[in-house]
Amino acid sequence: MxxxxxxxxxxxxxxxxxxxxxxxxxxxxxxxxxxxxxxxxxxxxxxxxxxxxxxxxxxxxxxxxxxxxxxxxxxxxxxxxxxxxxGNANEALDLACTPPAVILMAGLQGAGKTTSVGKLAKFLKERHKKKVLVVSADVYRPAAIKQLETLAADIDVEFFPSTIEQKPIDIATAAIDHGRIKFFDVVIVDTAGRLHVDSEMMDEIIELHGAINPVETLFVVDAMTGQDAANTAKAFNDALPLTGVILTKVDGDARGGAALSVRHITGKPIKFLGMGEKTDALEPFHPERVASRILGMGDMLSLIEDIERNVDQEKAQKMAQKFKEKKSFDLEDFRDQLQQMKNMGGMSSLLTKLPGMSQLPANLQDQVNDREFLRMEAIINSMTPGERQRPDIIKGSRKKRIAMGSGVQVQEVNKLLKQFTQMQKMMKKMQKGGMRNMMRQMKGMMGGGGFPGM
Structure with missing residues (x-):
């Protein structure tokens, strides 16, 4: 981004x-x-x-x-x-009303609207402990209804069924009534998208908005369309009383024009950023943190929140205890570290949040590759528990078996074992308190392309 x-x-x-x-x-x-x-x-x-x-x-x-x-x-x-x-500060969703709070999602086709409904439902369920109901009022695309149903099952929130024979208003009002009877906190209504802004589409969504009176009307727009995203948002805002914007596909937008244009042109706040395909890839939009990232100063607050949310605290405590007792760092520990990194969005996501990483030489930035983590994890998974605990026993025939099981060449297994040995030495230096030596070791590993993921 x-x-x-x-x-x-x-x-x-x-x-x-x-x-x-x-x-x-x-x-x-x-x-x-x-x-x-x-x-x-x-x-x-x-x-x-x-x-x-x-x-x-x-x-x-x-x-x-x-x-x-x-x-x-x-x-x-x-x-x-x-x-x-x-926008100066993050503007959270305003759900202070008699339940259920109704959220209406609007936007063009292909902007990632239905996926955003799923992400938002998961966000509200996991981070705000809300009981969420989702419903699709897109009667023009049967696939959109099925997509939302599948997403709802994946994130374990309730889906209210609908068919293409029904009218959008009837679908939405029936879902809200169901939400009221079953004591849901939030009902999220997905609407039909079009390939461009047209009067028919606007008339339908204006009528739907008037019938259900949502507390939040969010416009979902593709960040990769740049300033066009802001212009489309303005067209919707002229017709509908939008309360905020969700920018999607931000992870694929190297320019950032949409994020800097939307608020100024529409007067409405960006409330969330869609940062990837996964259902948990939705971040609240904090202007001060994004400004810091743009200027290459990192975003430590978001990084800390990622760690708190994604790192397995029990495993982290066990690792800390092992470290304290000066026990050896094995491949099981190494795999846990790789998985924790993956849970936080991978090395590339982490680097964007660390201060000064934009100043890294281009050749080092280019070497950051999350696919390497997946390959390393596959190799470790192909080992027996005994091999993970005692990597020194992994010789010729074992290496061939591990390579075949993980779909890689023997050289890749050798490379992983070498990287692990470097990591093990670094951990021993840290246990002995030699932080300066450890930093020198890390620098050498990064410069030689030996650091995991680089």
Missing amino acids: FENLTERLSRTLKNISGRGRLTEDNIKETLREVRMALLEADVALPVVRDFVKQVKERAVGLEVSKSLTPGQEFIKLVQSELESVM
Whole structure:
């Protein structure tokens, strides 16, 4: 997410960060570069124009904090303005009403609307402990109804059945009545999408909205369409009283134009980001965290939340105890670490949230490959419990069997064992308290392409 914009802005702002004083000339030059970076990221022109104007006005009368250089203060100012453009703070769903709270999902076909219904249902169920009912009022695509039913079964929330012979209003009102009788906290209504904005589609959803009076009307839009996403959202907002936006396919959007344009053009907050195909790949949108990521400063708060949510605390405690007692680190432990990493979205997701990772050399960034984790896990799974605990017994015939069982070459098994040996040495150094030695070891592993996933 935002790779192109982060790289361009980091390079531009790096040139000004060390300046002892800001002048009209160096601000002008930097702002020209910032403007080009935003336009290349497919941010809407009115947003770029207002952004640059605001930064320039604030920079001219800049009062510099004693702890910062003028250049650093300017970067802080750019970050503040990025946050402002995207909405300053996270705006959560407002579900404070007599249950069930009704959420209406709108959007174009192919934007990921039905998948987002499933993700949102799981989010509300797991993180907010809500009893959720989902229903499809898309009577034009039988596959959409079946898709939602399958998703509901996968995430273990109730699905209210509907057919293409029914009217959308009848489906939605029947689902809400069922939700009221069965004491559901939330009812999420999926609606029909079209390939473009048309009057027939708008009339139908306006009528549906009026009939069910939802507390939240969320517009689902594909981030990869750039500033078109903001323009489509505006067309919907002109017809419907939207309460927020869900940006999908953000993980495939290297530019970031949609995230920076939607709030400014529609006046409505982005409430969630869809970060992948999995049903748990939905993140609340925090403008301050996203601004920090855009400027290559990482997002430690989101990373901490990921760890708290996805790391198996029992396994982590066992690992800590093992570490404390100076017991050896084996391949079972190594596999657990790989699985925990996978649960947090993989190495590439983790790197986007670590400060300064955008400054890594391009050749190292290119080597980050989550498929490597899957291959390593498959190799370890092909071993016997005894082999995982005592890797030193894995010789010729065992290596061939493990390679065949995991669908790889013997060389891949050798590579994994070598990486594991390096990891084992690093853990021993940490147990002895040699943190400096351990950091040097890690640096050597990364530089040599030996670190897992690199």
